Amino acid sequence: MLAKLLQDSRTIYTVILIVIIIPFMVTLKLPIPVPPPVRSVFNAVEESHERKQPIIISFDFDPSVAGECAPMAKAMVRHAFATKTPVIGLTFLINGANLAQSILDQTAKEFNEREPGSIVYGKDYVWLGWKPQYDQVLVAMGHDIKRAFRTDSENRSLNDMPIFKGVTNFDDIGLSTSIAGSAIPEDWIAYTMQYKARLAVGTTAVSATQYFPYMQAGQIVGVIPGATGAAAYERLLVDNKYWPEYGDAGAMANTQSATHIVIILFIIIGNVVYFIRKSQRQ
């Protein structure tokens, strides 16, 4: 009976659907662990603030992985705005351009609603938009960022913006972060690691493991892995009183816990049925 139910995809899909929806309605506050790679990214933003250097956030994700990547991008932008660390935003994925611009503009709006005039475009953040052939753009940015882009997404000259004062290339950047669901961060590592700017990666949980060798070799400072990594970053924002509450990733934590538990139960039941059948055959 149980084996038959498990063989039917519809049973599994229905259970997963219920398990995803119900935790959103139940308030269960479990402590969110902060893995060392996430703490390292957080510390790198803090150090950029201390050195008075801007950070680059490359929003290299599109709507398909926005569920995991957008919360970590939002958390990083909130962290930068709260510490008054200037943010240079750009994307190498055309489908993600509008999403990224919304994250920057909405977060700036949130801060300005709390404290009018606290975040100013051109001084505290800039949106460079999208450029094709990202490997070439990274090479060009390594020589001169203002030459690689020349204007922001609305054709305003970068030379007139205070955020670029004293900024030539990656040597003048505190931290570069590529948030992506693809392999774009690997190109960031390949083309920018010879400069002084440290590099961090935000990625989907399934892709996170591929960046651990780079982290261990010191080529990147840290990795934010998926929604749980984003929730950990949100916890650091709350713990350090940069933001009063958890964001989207914090809300997802219960759902993720419940879904993982159910999948593990499915695996265990599947294996029990497998061994019972095997012993019966013998």
Next chain:
Amino acid sequence: MKKRLPLILAFVFGVIYVVQYYVPGFASTWLANKTSDWIIVMSFFIYPLAIYSFLYYHIIRIAKQAPKWQYSIITLVCMIGMIFAGFYVEWGTNAKSLGDKDYVFQKLYDFLLVPLEATMFSLLAFYIASAAARAFRARNVEATLLLITAIIIMLSRVTIGQAMLAQLPAIGDWILEWPNTAARRAILIGVGLGGAATSLKILLGIERSYLGMR
């Protein structure tokens, strides 16, 4: 000449990039800047070609009434609609700039593209659950090790894991940082060596399959 010119170009530009990386200086930086400018400009020509190829494929499908040709009509309508909405900022709204929420293109992006792409990716959760339940079996020692590791990682990455056992996140971190990194590093070294060898073969004109030659 038809065969030689692409090979010469690949060699010249490949060498320029190698030299400028290892020999920094005004001349090499200038050359690298000019080359990347040209490559970025040239890459824009990919888009008209892609649009032509896309239109050609779907128009032929509709004309021949190939299986499920109706989807090609939807695809073309969506593509032309997005291009039209992208060019006409003020079309049917008070929008004045690209970032404006009233902009029809932005609305189509926010309320159609974002949910559609997110839905497609979300389906993975259901497929993974179904595949795990039906195929993840402890058939032998290797599969059992994989199963146990997977369960530890799954629990260590979520909040309930820490609530069950305080040391679980640390165990998960250890697995990711050591056994996982060792395996990934071996793969990366192999890929890196293979990539370097292939690049050298392309520069020297030994590897010509990218030109459609043997």
